Amino acid sequence: MPYQRPSRGVAQDSRCESPPALETTARDYPVGSMSDDVLRRHAVTVTGDPDGQPMLFAHGFGCDQTLWRFVAPAFERDFRVVTFDYVGAGRSDRGAYDRRRYASLEGYAGDMLAICRALDLHEVVLVGHSVSAIVAILASIAEPDRFSDLVLITPSPRYLDDPPDYRGGFSRGDIDGLLQMLDVNAMGWASFLAPIVMGNPDRPELTTDLEATFCSIDPVMARQFAEVTFLADNRVDVATVSTPSLIVQCANDAVAPMAVGEYMKRHLPRSTMTVIEATGHCPHVSHPAQTISAIREYLAARERNRRPTES
Amino acid sequence: MTSGTFVGSALDSVPGGVVSLSSDLRILSANKEMAALVARPVDDFVGALLDTLLSAPSRILFQTHVYPALEADGRVEEVFLTLASATGETVPVLFNATRSSRAVGSTYDALIVRIRARSLWEADLLAATRSLERERTASQRLAAELAATAEDLAARYAEEQRAREFRDAFVGVISHELRTPITTIYGMSHLLAERHGSMDPDVTRDHLRDIEAEADRLRRLTEDLLVLSRAEGGRLVVSSDPVAIAHVVHAAVESERTRSPAHEFVVTAPPRLPVVLGEELYVEQVVRNYLSNAAKYTPPRTTIRVDLTTEDDGVAVRVTDEGAGLSDESPERLFDLFYRAPHVIGRMPGAGIGLFVCRELIEAMGGRVWAGPATPETGGAEFGFWLPVTTENDVD
Numbered sequence: 001m002p003y004q005r006p007s008r009g010v011a012q013d014s015r016c017e018s019p020p021a022l023e024t025t026a027r028d029y030p031v032g033s034m035s036d037d038v039l040r041r042h043a044v045t046v047t048g049d050p051d052g053q054p055m056l057f058a059h060g061f062g063c064d065q066t067l068w069r070f071v072a073p074a075f076e077r078d079f080r081v082v083t084f085d086y087v088g089a090g091r092s093d094r095g096a097y098d099r100r101r102y103a104s105l106e107g108y109a110g111d112m113l114a115i116c117r118a119l120d121l122h123e124v125v126l127v128g129h130s131v132s133a134i135v136a137i138l139a140s141i142a143e144p145d146r147f148s149d150l151v152l153i154t155p156s157p158r159y160l161d162d163p164p165d166y167r168g169g170f171s172r173g174d175i176d177g178l179l180q181m182l183d184v185n186a187m188g189w190a191s192f193l194a195p196i197v198m199g200n201p202d203r204p205e206l207t208t209d210l211e212a213t214f215c216s217i218d219p220v221m222a223r224q225f226a227e228v229t230f231l232a233d234n235r236v237d238v239a240t241v242s243t244p245s246l247i248v249q250c251a252n253d254a255v256a257p258m259a260v261g262e263y264m265k266r267h268l269p270r271s272t273m274t275v276i277e278a279t280g281h282c283p284h285v286s287h288p289a290q291t292i293s294a295i296r297e298y299l300a301a302r303e304r305n306r307r308p309t310e311s
Numbered sequence: 312m313t314s315g316t317f318v319g320s321a322l323d324s325v326p327g328g329v330v331s332l333s334s335d336l337r338i339l340s341a342n343k344e345m346a347a348l349v350a351r352p353v354d355d356f357v358g359a360l361l362d363t364l365l366s367a368p369s370r371i372l373f374q375t376h377v378y379p380a381l382e383a384d385g386r387v388e389e390v391f392l393t394l395a396s397a398t399g400e401t402v403p404v405l406f407n408a409t410r411s412s413r414a415v416g417s418t419y420d421a422l423i424v425r426i427r428a429r430s431l432w433e434a435d436l437l438a439a440t441r442s443l444e445r446e447r448t449a450s451q452r453l454a455a456e457l458a459a460t461a462e463d464l465a466a467r468y469a470e471e472q473r474a475r476e477f478r479d480a481f482v483g484v485i486s487h488e489l490r491t492p493i494t495t496i497y498g499m500s501h502l503l504a505e506r507h508g509s510m511d512p513d514v515t516r517d518h519l520r521d522i523e524a525e526a527d528r529l530r531r532l533t534e535d536l537l538v539l540s541r542a543e544g545g546r547l548v549v550s551s552d553p554v555a556i557a558h559v560v561h562a563a564v565e566s567e568r569t570r571s572p573a574h575e576f577v578v579t580a581p582p583r584l585p586v587v588l589g590e591e592l593y594v595e596q597v598v599r600n601y602l603s604n605a606a607k608y609t610p611p612r613t614t615i616r617v618d619l620t621t622e623d624d625g626v627a628v629r630v631t632d633e634g635a636g637l638s639d640e641s642p643e644r645l646f647d648l649f650y651r652a653p654h655v656i657g658r659m660p661g662a663g664i665g666l667f668v669c670r671e672l673i674e675a676m677g678g679r680v681w682a683g684p685a686t687p688e689t690g691g692a693e694f695g696f697w698l699p700v701t702t703e704n705d706v707d
Contacts, residue, residue, distance in 0.1 A: 282374070
């Protein structure tokens, strides 16, 4: 299923319009659904200083909120730290997975905003890894006043090459291969793709698996998430962001190469980039200390710049 | 450890590729089987990133799923990946890895096993699953189409049903309402034709008056039916002409006075009333229906009042009587087609058409109708309508 880009002009001021795509997805949940439902559906975890500025961490494709456990606690002293699972990942309510809602990244952005509303979060520092960096961008375009900063860890606005000017790093054949690979793994090989049947008395080992496995996602969700993520093209959206942002780029990343990070830096208004001397796509897992200090330094600089004008 | 091979080469006899990896997934050492899997000498890839041995899709899967899972759980088992062999071949393998238990050196140890016939079976199984899913989707779509057709049929049936009910009610009411006056006219005229020579002049006049009254009733019913049929067909068109409403009311009252001599009629109106918008004949038809209703449902020697007032950029006309009043809980229902108040059914003739026609006409002229109790002192009922004024000058 090709990703449908929302019709939105590059030059328009995003503050003056609300993207229709997000509004419709937000209505997809039953009217009057309580904030408790949202928090339960996404297994939302809140720690840190209850009066602190909120910091919302969004996991990427392939794992769940447990991946933040090396980084998020570092901010608990000063921030109200919120982590969550997308529907289908981790301990979310997998029964709430809706193929239509998650047929585009707007559905995921709607989830982010629903969580912000449920917890009444404002001035949010929104930290998104990988595809969630793009989801964060979409959420900030929809409600720019809700977010103070975006922290985009290894983002890519488009994974496919678009010759001659854009190199995302992958061909359509590569992505088809990935989808095929997910299918094969979902047939029962990989434990992290095990469909979890909660409270199934006939197969108690499944519940045990869930408790034993940190990173586990539903295969149906994983496949659609992969399609939506790796076939998306959000280059147009990048240019319309008005929220200040930090791009955290790994020096050697096979999924979001350096050239893609530089593309982001060039086209994302009000952005700063920090390159971590790391290999891989998950610096918050492989290099938590550097990731933490990159975020801290960025936020401190933002604070310094803000003070003379705002006080 | 020399040139990246395992010391003692014991692992070279393991039937599978064995590699040890650094924390950033660089290959520290590999056995001969691993070299065979990618068709490259060990020295060629030791020191390189594991990524370099993987196909592009596997690189994504490894970075997004396998590495996080390995970090989180300390091990991954039976992950299906493909290796990029130096021959250009894509080699399907199962990848297993654990965090190393050794104190120094490698961070992860991985065992990579080639799958041959099994991967073909899996491909077949997968193709079968996919085709099953496609069939299921197709049958679901068919079911949805079927449901939509059924819904459409149900809607059409409901519409048919409504039309049939309307026709039945219409035929029932009409046959009754037409038959009564026609029977009277036929009977009286027959009598007059047979016996007018020998008949007392007073009796003759009475009979003629009866014939006239019944013919008048038929004429009015016909007018109402004409409006009804146009309203039902959505073809009710009224013109928007200036109407001097006081004149219309006076004319209708005079006509009703001769028809119901036992009632007293009182009309009040301010000296100057604004001109309203509408079609004069239809306004008259509404006033006449209100008046004849009032006369029909109230006892003789009671008063029927018609009050005209200026209200909200329009003129309100209220017909009030001194009868038993409205027993109905929701008086607006009286304006519904074929509706008749429970307490008059079987006692008074009527079709349940007149008030419906009044509402249709007044609303088509941009006004509104209402019904309710008259003032508490007098009892009785009030039927009213309101029409908007024109922007033209007032008339008397």
